[in-house]
Amino acid sequence: MAAKIEIASIRSEGRPQQGQHNRSSGNFSTEGIPGGYNRLYWQVSDIKAPNSVQFDVMMDRSGGIDSVEFERLQNTSITEVKKFRALYIATPRGTDGSDFKVTVYATNS
Numbered sequence: 391m392a393a394k395i396e397i398a399s400i401r402s403e404g405r406p407q408q409g410q411h412n413r414s415s416g417n418f419s420t421e422g423i424p425g426g427y428n429r430l431y432w433q434v435s436d437i438k439a440p441n442s443v444q445f446d447v448m449m450d451r452s453g454g455i456d457s458v459e460f461e462r463l464q465n466t467s468i469t470e471v472k473k474f475r476a477l478y479i480a481t482p483r484g485t486d487g488s489d490f491k492v493t494v495y496a497t498n499s
Contacts, residue, residue: 392499394431397423399493400478401436402445404485412480417450420494421473427496430472434465437490441465444483445492450476471496 402415420430434440447460459477460469479492 392497393427394495394497395424395427397430397494397496399491401489401491402479402482403489404437404482404487406481412446412448412456413478414445414482415479415492417476417478418494419475420471420477421475423471423473423496427498428471429497429499430469431495431497432463432465432467432469433493433495435491435493437485437488439484440490442484443490446480447477448480449474450478452476456480468497 397420398418400415400418406412406414434443437443444462444464446458448456449459450456459472
């Protein structure tokens with residue numbers, strides 16, 4: 391069985407925040423991933439239909455243009471490990487405007 395450790399847990403609004411084009415959450419980090427973990431597992435919760443939610447993850451570049459690091463993630467998505475200090479949930483879809491939670495785990499499978 392694969393080992394899994396929680397890296398971040400972030401609340402996201404169901405649509406971009408007021409005055410923002412994409413951003414729907416505060417920043418979170420994936421820098422604290424220990425060695426031996428080669429994937430990120432994304433879990434959506436605290437919403438009626440977590441499997442209908444889709445979102446992007448962008449890197450916050452202070453004074454620059456933010457970049458999309460992960461696209462079209464959904465509940466139980468698995469991605470490669472990318473270590474960044476300032477990421478945020480962006481462009482949520484399938485939420486009916488409801489807030490939700492994203493928990494990011496590091497896994498070794």
